[in-house]
Amino acid sequence: MSPNAGSAEGPVNRTDGRHRFDTLSSSDVYVGAILALRSDEVAMPGGGRSRREVVEHPGAVAVVALDEHDRVVLVHQYRYPLGRRLWELPAGLLDVAGEDPLHTARRELAEEVGLAAQEWSVLVDVAASPGFTDQAERVYLARGLSEVGRPEPVSDEEADLVVRRMELDRAVEAVFSGEIVNAPAVSGLLAAQAVRDGRAVPRSSEAEWTDRPRRFAARGRG
Template identity: 85%
Template sequence: MSANPEQPDAPVTRTNGRHEFTTVSSSDVYVGGILALRADEVAMPGGGRSRREVVEHQGAVAVVALDERERVVLIHQYRYPLDRRLWELPAGLLDVAGESPLNTARRELAEEVGLAAEEWSVLVDVAASPGFTDQAERVYLARGLSEVGLPEPVGDEEADLVVRRFELDRAVEMVFAGEIVNAPAVSGLLAARAVLRGEARPREPEAEWGDRPTRFAARSRR
């Protein structure tokens, strides 16, 4: 018998994209405040089963906020897993029950950088690492900015945020220099430049989001 459940002894007949990867069983390994880890047994094309460990996430939104001079608003924020500060877009988790992604984006833009926007559209949807997590982010383009002021008091993380505006081309240079590595920021900045150059068209702000994570949010409703 093969030691690897994904490498059976008998040759596997190719199913050419027609196999149904049915979940045979599922169990929770860990459930926390912003994510959960579950282990599933999945039916494989060769007739066997394979264990799939999946991190469930709430999902998030991020905002490429461009002012009238085509400068983008970035924040410098400490990220504990990488143990350093990263340049990122204003962003936040989809952690308010019943709140649409667009309204989450509006709220986070106001809470993190004290801005509102008149024009909203969808730039890209990003699957963070689909090999092991359902985490996904929707990145919006926001234009027609106005100051609304930062709320008081700020939270623990917000107290350390640095907010700065960069020329969009300079921010894209930072992407290619490895100075911006956050996935929604990388994809959002490149998409925004493509839109401004007329190379791409954004979607409507309420466009369908088929890969929005739902499993973790459903746990709180049980």
């Protein structure tokens, strides 16, 4: 059952995917720097109403940067909600107003690991947990890497960041062993391996992103 699912009294007639879940009312519960929580009343199949709590998120990008030796660039950083350090891809929020996601990916690759790339394509789009949040990430594949110099850290978290290059196959092994659990990293690494092995074809770096979050940015804070 969905974490937001409401209860129904008696049987509900099947609508077979034709029902419109219209928003009847909406109110803010909390609005912060990188997310907002709103509470919506939604029209349900059968004529009922249900409450949906939605976490709005600015969205993010991540980069599988693959070098000429088939190594992927990873970062090791502390994640406070989980209480430990995780291996992840270079990534960042879409928190600059009007910035194109590809430009954000280029900027984050330079700022976090000091690299630029000649070739860019889209590997996957990931909806983090669509039962309660619009958070989504676009994961790019970057090839033709060159050093541009890693800038001096401007925050405590950046100062603690560790950068490492790992063979792609080893990184995929780390996914299956549970060493790598970050969702964009898991999906991006598996997709990158499939592309490298000729089992999949990446999309254009300018491909449409249907589920890119926009509600939080529209508040004028993202």
